[in-house]
Amino acid sequence: MVHVVLFQPEIAPNTGNVGRMCALTQSRLHLIHPLGFVINDRNLRRAGMDYWKSLDVHEHADWAAFRRSAAAPTGRLWLFTTKTERSFWDVRYADGDALVFGNEGSGAPDWLHDELTETRVKIPHANPGLRSLNLSTAAGIACYEAVRQLTHGGGRL
Secondary structure (H helix, E strand, O other): OOEEEEEOOOOHHHHHHHHHHHHHHOOEEEEEOOOOOOOOHHHHOOOOHHHHHHOEEEEEOOHHHHHHOOOOOOOOEEEEOOOOOOEHHHOOOOOOOEEEEOEOOOEOOHHHHHHOHHHEEEOOOOOOOOOOOOHHHHHHHHHHHHHHHHOOOOOOO
16 A cells, blocks of 8 residues: 655645545555645535545544554655656655655654655756745646556556
């Protein structure tokens, strides 16, 4: 199983889109509080609320609670960030690994970068003048690469 971790996400439609993708790939979604919105029909309807019942989602009060949780990943925690040179394509993902994403406004805090220094990766892009991808786009790219590797590229989930 792939785990997708959103650290204090701020925008409901992004989280809804990531939730929808997690439901379709049978990945576990972890939401680290505080969230910048309330999880309800009004906020997530178009982005993925109808998928929410099929989603393996776990909410955690903070990072420490996430790390202590019985639902936490058993593998490595890969922090997706622009603050590294290592490409996510250069990683061999394993069952139980987690893909960790900072929030839309400020990314991951410095202390999280420090904790996950050895497992920071980036999604390369061709235009160095642009900052980064949208959170839900980045999570989708990362998750499908991990799923592809775990299913040996067979195209079936």
